[in-house]
Amino acid sequence: MTTKTWIITGVSQGFGRELALSALRSGDAVVAAVRRPESVADIASEHPDRFSAVMFDVRDTAAAPGVVEYALERFGRIDVLVNNAGRGMVGASYRKNLAEVCVWADLARSADFADAAGPVRPF
Template sequence: MSQRVWLITGASAGFGRSLANAALAAGDTVVAAVRRPESVKDLAEAAAGRITVVELDVTDNARIDSAIAEVLDQHDRIDVLVNNAGKGLIGAAEDIPDEELRALMDLHLFGPAAITRAVLPRMRAQGSGAIVQLSSQAGRYSFPGISAYSATKFALEGWSEALSLEVAKFGIHVLIVEPGPFRTSFNEPNVIEFTEPSEPYREGVGAVQTALANANGVQAGDPDRAAAAIITALEAENPPLRLALGNEAADSLAESYDKAKAELAAWDAVARGADYPA
Protein backbone atom coordinates (compact mmCIF):
# COMPACT_ATOMS: atom_id res chain seq x y z
CA MET A 1 0.00 0.00 0.00
CA SER A 2 2.89 2.38 -0.73
CA GLN A 3 2.32 5.76 -2.40
CA ARG A 4 -1.40 5.75 -1.81
CA VAL A 5 -3.83 8.49 -2.76
CA TRP A 6 -6.01 9.54 0.17
CA LEU A 7 -9.25 11.47 -0.18
CA ILE A 8 -10.11 12.98 3.20
CA THR A 9 -13.23 15.01 3.91
CA GLY A 10 -13.06 17.53 6.73
CA ALA A 11 -9.27 17.56 6.41
CA SER A 12 -8.90 21.02 7.92
CA ALA A 13 -9.05 19.93 11.56
CA GLY A 14 -9.25 17.05 14.01
CA PHE A 15 -8.88 13.48 12.80
CA GLY A 16 -8.95 14.65 9.19
CA ARG A 17 -5.91 16.88 9.61
CA SER A 18 -4.05 14.31 11.68
CA LEU A 19 -4.67 11.64 9.04
CA ALA A 20 -3.58 14.03 6.30
CA ASN A 21 -0.32 14.75 8.15
CA ALA A 22 0.27 11.05 8.78
CA ALA A 23 -0.35 10.15 5.15
CA LEU A 24 1.97 12.89 3.94
CA ALA A 25 4.65 11.80 6.40
CA ALA A 26 4.39 8.29 4.95
CA GLY A 27 5.07 9.64 1.47
CA ASP A 28 1.49 9.34 0.26
CA THR A 29 -0.59 11.85 -1.68
CA VAL A 30 -3.53 13.58 -0.01
CA VAL A 31 -6.63 15.12 -1.50
CA ALA A 32 -8.13 17.43 1.13
CA ALA A 33 -11.86 17.88 0.52
CA VAL A 34 -12.96 20.92 2.52
CA ARG A 35 -15.65 23.58 2.45
CA ARG A 36 -13.08 26.39 2.76
CA PRO A 37 -9.83 25.80 0.84
CA GLU A 38 -8.05 28.49 2.86
CA SER A 39 -8.47 26.27 5.96
CA VAL A 40 -5.76 23.93 4.63
CA LYS A 41 -3.52 26.53 3.04
CA ASP A 42 -0.70 25.69 5.45
CA LEU A 43 -0.87 21.99 4.57
CA ALA A 44 -0.90 22.75 0.85
CA GLU A 45 2.14 25.01 1.16
CA ALA A 46 4.10 22.62 3.37
CA ALA A 47 3.53 19.62 1.10
CA ALA A 48 3.44 21.27 -2.31
CA GLY A 49 2.98 18.72 -5.06
CA ARG A 50 1.68 16.02 -2.72
CA ILE A 51 -1.56 17.59 -1.60
CA THR A 52 -4.53 18.63 -3.69
CA VAL A 53 -7.31 20.77 -2.27
CA VAL A 54 -10.85 20.20 -3.49
CA GLU A 55 -13.67 22.50 -2.45
CA LEU A 56 -16.52 20.26 -1.31
CA ASP A 57 -19.42 20.48 1.10
CA VAL A 58 -20.34 16.83 1.65
CA THR A 59 -24.02 17.75 1.91
CA ASP A 60 -23.97 19.22 -1.61
CA ASN A 61 -24.97 16.15 -3.61
CA ALA A 62 -24.87 18.07 -6.88
CA ARG A 63 -21.15 18.73 -6.39
CA ILE A 64 -19.97 15.29 -5.27
CA ASP A 65 -19.73 13.52 -8.63
CA SER A 66 -17.86 16.37 -10.27
CA ALA A 67 -15.48 16.65 -7.30
CA ILE A 68 -14.62 12.95 -7.49
CA ALA A 69 -14.18 13.25 -11.26
CA GLU A 70 -11.70 16.09 -10.70
CA VAL A 71 -9.71 13.95 -8.26
CA LEU A 72 -9.60 11.01 -10.64
CA ASP A 73 -8.65 13.20 -13.58
CA GLN A 74 -5.64 14.42 -11.61
CA HIS A 75 -4.59 11.27 -9.74
CA ASP A 76 -6.26 8.43 -11.67
CA ARG A 77 -6.97 6.51 -8.47
CA ILE A 78 -8.23 6.76 -4.90
CA ASP A 79 -6.76 4.23 -2.50
CA VAL A 80 -8.19 5.43 0.80
CA LEU A 81 -11.43 7.37 1.25
CA VAL A 82 -11.89 8.91 4.69
CA ASN A 83 -15.39 10.18 5.43
CA ASN A 84 -14.52 12.41 8.35
CA ALA A 85 -16.55 15.63 8.07
CA GLY A 86 -19.01 16.02 10.92
CA LYS A 87 -20.23 17.93 13.94
CA GLY A 88 -22.02 17.46 17.23
CA LEU A 89 -25.68 18.24 17.97
CA ILE A 90 -26.64 17.80 21.61
CA GLY A 91 -30.15 18.06 22.98
CA ALA A 92 -33.17 16.07 24.12
CA ALA A 93 -34.87 13.92 21.49
CA GLU A 94 -38.14 15.77 22.07
CA ASP A 95 -36.51 19.18 21.65
CA ILE A 96 -34.55 18.75 18.41
CA PRO A 97 -36.72 19.71 15.41
CA ASP A 98 -36.94 17.62 12.26
CA GLU A 99 -34.98 20.05 10.12
CA GLU A 100 -31.94 19.86 12.42
CA LEU A 101 -32.10 16.07 12.61
CA ARG A 102 -32.38 15.81 8.82
CA ALA A 103 -29.46 18.21 8.32
CA LEU A 104 -27.27 16.12 10.61
CA MET A 105 -28.31 12.96 8.76
CA ASP A 106 -27.27 14.65 5.51
CA LEU A 107 -23.84 15.37 6.98
CA HIS A 108 -23.19 12.04 8.69
CA LEU A 109 -24.99 9.54 6.43
CA PHE A 110 -26.24 10.77 3.07
CA GLY A 111 -23.09 12.77 2.28
CA PRO A 112 -20.67 9.93 3.09
CA ALA A 113 -22.92 7.46 1.27
CA ALA A 114 -22.94 9.61 -1.88
CA ILE A 115 -19.16 10.10 -1.81
CA THR A 116 -18.62 6.39 -1.26
CA ARG A 117 -20.88 5.52 -4.18
CA ALA A 118 -18.96 7.94 -6.39
CA VAL A 119 -15.61 6.39 -5.44
CA LEU A 120 -16.54 2.71 -5.55
CA PRO A 121 -16.46 2.17 -9.34
CA ARG A 122 -12.81 3.20 -9.50
CA MET A 123 -11.89 1.13 -6.45
CA ARG A 124 -13.58 -1.89 -8.00
CA ALA A 125 -11.67 -1.31 -11.24
CA GLN A 126 -8.43 -1.06 -9.22
CA GLY A 127 -9.24 -4.23 -7.34
CA SER A 128 -8.31 -2.52 -4.09
CA GLY A 129 -9.20 0.29 -1.74
CA ALA A 130 -10.15 1.22 1.80
CA ILE A 131 -13.10 3.22 3.04
CA VAL A 132 -12.71 4.72 6.51
CA GLN A 133 -15.94 5.84 8.15
CA LEU A 134 -15.45 8.14 11.13
CA SER A 135 -18.21 7.13 13.50
CA SER A 136 -18.09 7.39 17.31
CA GLN A 137 -18.48 5.33 20.43
CA ALA A 138 -21.97 6.85 20.23
CA GLY A 139 -22.47 4.88 17.04
CA ARG A 140 -22.81 1.70 19.12
CA TYR A 141 -24.54 2.87 22.29
CA SER A 142 -26.27 6.04 23.38
CA PHE A 143 -27.05 8.20 26.40
CA PRO A 144 -29.21 11.25 27.20
CA GLY A 145 -28.65 14.28 25.00
CA ILE A 146 -27.12 12.59 21.98
CA SER A 147 -30.17 11.05 20.31
CA ALA A 148 -29.65 12.95 17.05
CA TYR A 149 -25.89 12.38 16.94
CA SER A 150 -26.25 8.69 17.78
CA ALA A 151 -29.03 8.24 15.24
CA THR A 152 -26.78 9.45 12.43
CA LYS A 153 -23.78 7.40 13.54
CA PHE A 154 -25.87 4.25 14.14
CA ALA A 155 -27.20 4.69 10.60
CA LEU A 156 -23.69 5.16 9.17
CA GLU A 157 -22.46 2.03 10.93
CA GLY A 158 -25.36 -0.12 9.73
CA TRP A 159 -24.92 1.10 6.16
CA SER A 160 -21.17 0.56 6.32
CA GLU A 161 -21.38 -2.94 7.81
CA ALA A 162 -23.55 -4.12 4.92
CA LEU A 163 -21.27 -2.29 2.48
CA SER A 164 -18.23 -4.11 3.87
CA LEU A 165 -19.78 -7.48 3.03
CA GLU A 166 -20.73 -6.35 -0.46
CA VAL A 167 -17.35 -4.98 -1.51
CA ALA A 168 -14.90 -7.36 0.17
CA LYS A 169 -14.81 -9.58 -2.92
CA PHE A 170 -13.47 -6.60 -4.89
CA GLY A 171 -10.48 -6.15 -2.58
CA ILE A 172 -12.09 -3.17 -0.82
CA HIS A 173 -12.06 -2.95 2.98
CA VAL A 174 -14.37 -0.87 5.15
CA LEU A 175 -13.12 0.37 8.51
CA ILE A 176 -15.57 1.92 10.97
CA VAL A 177 -13.74 4.06 13.54
CA GLU A 178 -15.37 4.59 16.93
CA PRO A 179 -13.50 7.24 18.93
CA GLY A 180 -14.23 8.38 22.44
CA PRO A 181 -13.30 11.92 23.53
CA PHE A 182 -10.33 13.29 21.59
CA ARG A 183 -8.64 16.66 21.74
CA THR A 184 -10.02 17.89 18.43
CA SER A 185 -12.25 20.85 17.62
CA PHE A 186 -15.37 18.73 18.16
CA ASN A 187 -16.21 20.29 21.54
CA GLU A 188 -15.49 23.86 20.47
CA PRO A 189 -18.46 26.26 20.54
CA ASN A 190 -18.40 26.86 16.78
CA VAL A 191 -18.50 23.12 16.05
CA ILE A 192 -20.72 21.47 18.63
CA GLU A 193 -24.31 22.72 18.79
CA PHE A 194 -26.46 22.66 21.91
CA THR A 195 -30.25 22.72 21.74
CA GLU A 196 -31.62 24.36 24.89
CA PRO A 197 -33.33 21.62 26.93
CA SER A 198 -36.99 22.14 27.77
CA GLU A 199 -37.89 22.01 31.44
CA PRO A 200 -38.52 18.23 31.72
CA TYR A 201 -35.03 17.48 30.37
CA ARG A 202 -33.09 20.40 31.80
CA GLU A 203 -31.40 18.46 34.57
CA GLY A 204 -30.24 15.33 32.74
CA VAL A 205 -29.54 16.68 29.27
CA GLY A 206 -28.26 19.97 30.64
CA ALA A 207 -25.65 18.10 32.66
CA VAL A 208 -24.44 16.29 29.53
CA GLN A 209 -24.16 19.57 27.63
CA THR A 210 -22.18 21.17 30.45
CA ALA A 211 -19.83 18.18 30.65
CA LEU A 212 -19.17 18.26 26.91
CA ALA A 213 -18.54 22.01 26.91
CA ASN A 214 -16.17 21.70 29.86
CA ALA A 215 -14.28 18.86 28.18
CA ASN A 216 -13.02 21.11 25.38
CA GLY A 217 -9.23 21.09 25.34
CA VAL A 218 -8.80 18.50 28.09
CA GLN A 219 -9.92 15.32 26.34
CA ALA A 220 -7.65 12.33 26.91
CA GLY A 221 -7.46 11.27 23.27
CA ASP A 222 -4.55 12.33 21.05
CA PRO A 223 -5.72 12.71 17.41
CA ASP A 224 -2.22 12.07 16.06
CA ARG A 225 -2.07 8.76 17.91
CA ALA A 226 -5.55 8.03 16.60
CA ALA A 227 -4.32 8.59 13.05
CA ALA A 228 -1.44 6.19 13.64
CA ALA A 229 -3.87 3.59 15.03
CA ILE A 230 -6.11 3.91 11.96
CA ILE A 231 -3.14 3.40 9.63
CA THR A 232 -2.03 0.38 11.69
CA ALA A 233 -5.50 -1.12 11.30
CA LEU A 234 -5.59 -0.44 7.56
CA GLU A 235 -2.21 -2.08 7.04
CA ALA A 236 -2.97 -5.17 9.15
CA GLU A 237 -3.12 -8.55 7.47
CA ASN A 238 -6.65 -8.98 8.83
CA PRO A 239 -7.97 -5.44 9.39
CA PRO A 240 -10.98 -5.05 11.68
CA LEU A 241 -14.42 -3.89 10.65
CA ARG A 242 -14.64 -1.70 13.76
CA LEU A 243 -11.86 0.08 15.61
CA ALA A 244 -12.55 1.67 19.00
CA LEU A 245 -10.16 4.50 19.85
CA GLY A 246 -9.22 5.66 23.34
CA ASN A 247 -9.63 4.15 26.79
CA GLU A 248 -13.11 5.55 27.29
CA ALA A 249 -14.40 4.08 24.05
CA ALA A 250 -12.78 0.71 24.72
CA ASP A 251 -14.25 0.52 28.25
CA SER A 252 -17.68 1.93 27.38
CA LEU A 253 -18.15 -0.28 24.34
CA ALA A 254 -17.12 -3.40 26.27
CA GLU A 255 -19.62 -2.50 29.00
CA SER A 256 -22.33 -1.89 26.41
CA TYR A 257 -21.72 -5.27 24.76
CA ASP A 258 -21.86 -7.03 28.15
CA LYS A 259 -25.20 -5.37 28.98
CA ALA A 260 -26.64 -6.27 25.59
CA LYS A 261 -25.58 -9.91 25.94
CA ALA A 262 -27.03 -10.10 29.47
CA GLU A 263 -30.35 -8.63 28.30
CA LEU A 264 -30.50 -11.03 25.35
CA ALA A 265 -29.90 -13.97 27.67
CA ALA A 266 -32.51 -12.77 30.19
CA TRP A 267 -35.18 -12.58 27.48
CA ASP A 268 -34.05 -15.63 25.52
CA ALA A 269 -37.13 -17.75 26.30
CA VAL A 270 -39.52 -14.95 25.35
CA ALA A 271 -37.61 -14.28 22.12
CA ARG A 272 -37.63 -17.95 21.11
CA GLY A 273 -41.30 -18.32 21.97
CA ALA A 274 -42.32 -16.00 19.13
CA ASP A 275 -41.89 -18.62 16.37
CA TYR A 276 -44.58 -21.04 15.21
CA PRO A 277 -44.40 -24.28 17.25
CA ALA A 278 -42.03 -26.78 15.68
Protein backbone atom coordinates (compact mmCIF):
# COMPACT_ATOMS: atom_id res chain seq x y z
CA MET A 1 0.00 0.00 0.00
CA THR A 2 1.38 3.41 -0.99
CA THR A 3 0.95 6.07 1.64
CA LYS A 4 0.13 9.66 0.80
CA THR A 5 1.17 12.90 2.42
CA TRP A 6 -1.57 15.45 2.99
CA ILE A 7 -1.48 19.17 3.81
CA ILE A 8 -4.80 20.11 5.36
CA THR A 9 -5.82 23.56 6.62
CA GLY A 10 -8.47 23.97 9.28
CA VAL A 11 -7.70 20.76 11.19
CA SER A 12 -8.57 22.23 14.59
CA GLN A 13 -12.19 21.14 14.37
CA GLY A 14 -14.99 19.91 12.17
CA PHE A 15 -14.50 18.54 8.69
CA GLY A 16 -10.75 19.25 8.59
CA ARG A 17 -10.14 17.38 11.81
CA GLU A 18 -12.19 14.38 10.68
CA LEU A 19 -10.43 14.34 7.32
CA ALA A 20 -7.03 14.37 9.01
CA LEU A 21 -8.05 11.53 11.33
CA SER A 22 -9.37 9.52 8.39
CA ALA A 23 -6.11 9.98 6.49
CA LEU A 24 -4.15 8.89 9.56
CA ARG A 25 -6.36 5.81 10.02
CA SER A 26 -5.53 4.93 6.40
CA GLY A 27 -1.83 5.04 7.22
CA ASP A 28 -1.15 8.36 5.51
CA ALA A 29 0.90 11.29 6.81
CA VAL A 30 -0.69 14.67 7.57
CA VAL A 31 0.69 18.17 7.92
CA ALA A 32 -1.95 20.22 9.71
CA ALA A 33 -1.70 23.90 8.82
CA VAL A 34 -3.47 25.53 11.75
CA ARG A 35 -3.53 28.88 13.54
CA ARG A 36 -3.13 27.21 16.93
CA PRO A 37 -0.96 24.06 16.88
CA GLU A 38 -1.95 23.32 20.48
CA SER A 39 -5.49 22.67 19.20
CA VAL A 40 -4.24 19.46 17.57
CA ALA A 41 -1.81 18.36 20.28
CA ASP A 42 -3.94 15.29 20.99
CA ILE A 43 -3.59 14.09 17.39
CA ALA A 44 0.14 14.84 17.38
CA SER A 45 0.67 12.77 20.53
CA GLU A 46 -1.27 9.82 19.07
CA HIS A 47 0.51 9.87 15.69
CA PRO A 48 3.97 11.42 16.24
CA ASP A 49 5.55 9.74 13.20
CA ARG A 50 2.82 10.61 10.69
CA PHE A 51 1.32 13.87 11.94
CA SER A 52 2.83 17.29 12.27
CA ALA A 53 1.25 20.67 12.94
CA VAL A 54 2.58 23.91 11.53
CA MET A 55 1.34 27.35 12.52
CA PHE A 56 -0.37 28.97 9.54
CA ASP A 57 -3.14 31.48 8.97
CA VAL A 58 -4.59 31.16 5.45
CA ARG A 59 -4.96 34.94 5.28
CA ASP A 60 -1.15 35.16 5.28
CA THR A 61 -0.62 33.90 1.74
CA ALA A 62 3.08 34.86 1.85
CA ALA A 63 3.59 32.09 4.44
CA ALA A 64 2.09 29.35 2.24
CA PRO A 65 5.38 28.37 0.53
CA GLY A 66 6.85 27.79 4.00
CA VAL A 67 4.11 25.26 4.77
CA VAL A 68 4.92 23.43 1.54
CA GLU A 69 8.65 23.41 2.28
CA TYR A 70 7.98 22.16 5.81
CA ALA A 71 5.88 19.28 4.49
CA LEU A 72 8.55 18.37 1.94
CA GLU A 73 11.29 18.43 4.56
CA ARG A 74 9.24 16.42 7.08
CA PHE A 75 7.72 13.78 4.78
CA GLY A 76 9.54 14.13 1.45
CA ARG A 77 6.46 14.58 -0.71
CA ILE A 78 3.01 16.10 -0.98
CA ASP A 79 0.20 14.14 -2.59
CA VAL A 80 -2.96 15.90 -1.42
CA LEU A 81 -3.67 19.53 -0.54
CA VAL A 82 -6.97 20.39 1.15
CA ASN A 83 -7.68 24.04 1.87
CA ASN A 84 -10.43 23.51 4.39
CA ALA A 85 -9.94 26.56 6.63
CA GLY A 86 -13.00 28.72 6.69
CA ARG A 87 -15.31 30.93 8.57
CA GLY A 88 -19.06 31.12 8.36
CA MET A 89 -21.16 34.23 8.26
CA VAL A 90 -24.83 33.68 8.98
CA GLY A 91 -27.25 36.27 7.73
CA ALA A 92 -27.24 38.99 5.13
CA SER A 93 -23.96 40.84 4.77
CA TYR A 94 -25.72 44.21 4.68
CA ARG A 95 -26.91 43.56 8.23
CA LYS A 96 -23.40 42.86 9.51
CA ASN A 97 -20.99 45.50 10.67
CA LEU A 98 -18.08 46.33 8.39
CA ALA A 99 -15.50 44.55 10.57
CA GLU A 100 -17.39 41.23 10.33
CA VAL A 101 -17.70 41.49 6.56
CA CYS A 102 -14.02 42.41 6.13
CA VAL A 103 -12.85 39.40 8.15
CA TRP A 104 -14.95 37.09 6.00
CA ALA A 105 -13.83 38.81 2.76
CA ASP A 106 -10.14 38.58 3.74
CA LEU A 107 -10.51 34.86 4.29
CA ALA A 108 -12.37 34.39 1.01
CA ARG A 109 -9.64 36.28 -0.89
CA SER A 110 -6.98 34.00 0.56
CA ALA A 111 -8.84 30.80 -0.34
CA ASP A 112 -6.53 29.83 -3.19
CA PHE A 113 -3.84 28.23 -1.06
CA ALA A 114 -2.45 26.27 -4.00
CA ASP A 115 -1.63 29.43 -5.94
CA ALA A 116 -0.16 31.06 -2.83
CA ALA A 117 1.95 27.97 -2.11
CA GLY A 118 3.49 28.14 -5.56
CA PRO A 119 4.67 25.25 -7.67
CA VAL A 120 5.71 22.08 -5.90
CA ARG A 121 8.79 20.45 -7.35
CA PRO A 122 8.15 17.10 -9.04
CA PHE A 123 9.17 13.87 -7.34
